[in-house]
Amino acid sequence: MELDLTGFLLIGLASIGAGAINAAAGGGTLITFPAMLAAGMSPLAANMTSSIGLLFGTLGGAWSYREELRRQRRRFLVNAPFAAAGGALGAVLLLLTPADAFTAVVPWLVLAAAALFAAQPLVAKGLGRSAGDAFDTESTGGWPAKAAFVLIGVYGSYFGAGIGVMMLAMLGLLIHDSLQHHNALKNVMAAVINGTGAAILAFSPLVHWGVVLVMLACSLVGGLAGGWLSRRVPGWLLRLVVIGFALSVAISMLLG
Secondary structure, eight states, X not given: OOOOHHHHHHHHHHHHHHHHHHHHTSOTHHHHHHHHHHTTOOHHHHHHHHHHHTHHHHHHHHHHTHHHHGGGHHHHHHHHHHHHHHHHHHHHHHHHSOGGGTTTTHHHHHHHHHHHHHHHHHHHHHTTOOTTSOOOTTOOOHXXXXXXXXXXXXXXXXXXXXXXXXXXXXXXXXXXXXXXXXXXXXHHHHHHHHHHHHHHHTTOTTOOHHHHHHHHHHHHHHXXXXXXXXXXXXXXXXXXXXXXXXXXXXXXXXXX
């Protein structure tokens, strides 16, 4: 399949936006996926190509949050193998099953994650935490976090829309830390999931490598810009942005 210049430009612009949104909240796939379909790609080819093409955007977001990641080295090392295992399993499932077999439940998963993320401050208060409590910098989330990273990894490699919201909701419940630190960890764990999945999906003949190159460059620009901007907004505003985007993603999928 050959794309014309208009198709490449459309996908490139969508990738910039997707990289920025992934760094701040997650859900950039819902921007690139329709753009790739409009450019003439099949749904399965678009899904696989997007999974690889957005990898640099995720890395750009993680780089923007490097200051917030410095004290989270142990959290990353403890949980990353489980995220990688989930990412590998999700990629294998995507190679073996049609992507549309899973998309029916995606909007409901995104809505559930958005609701959980919105309720997280109230849940934390119910658990005896308050905004003024000292953060538990040593916590890794234990086995519940490891299990959650496996499941999110499977979903992330298989489709990926709303993966950031899911991780933020989970981290907010299991690890007592600031939203900015959760967002930093979310970005680097998303890179692990996407990178592991990309290494497996790269063997598929459906991957369009010309589109991948455009997406890698454009999503990197978007990821750096989105990470820089999201680090400079108040926590409450970032929470509203994440919830608002998650709701718009879920509703657009339900109506689409």
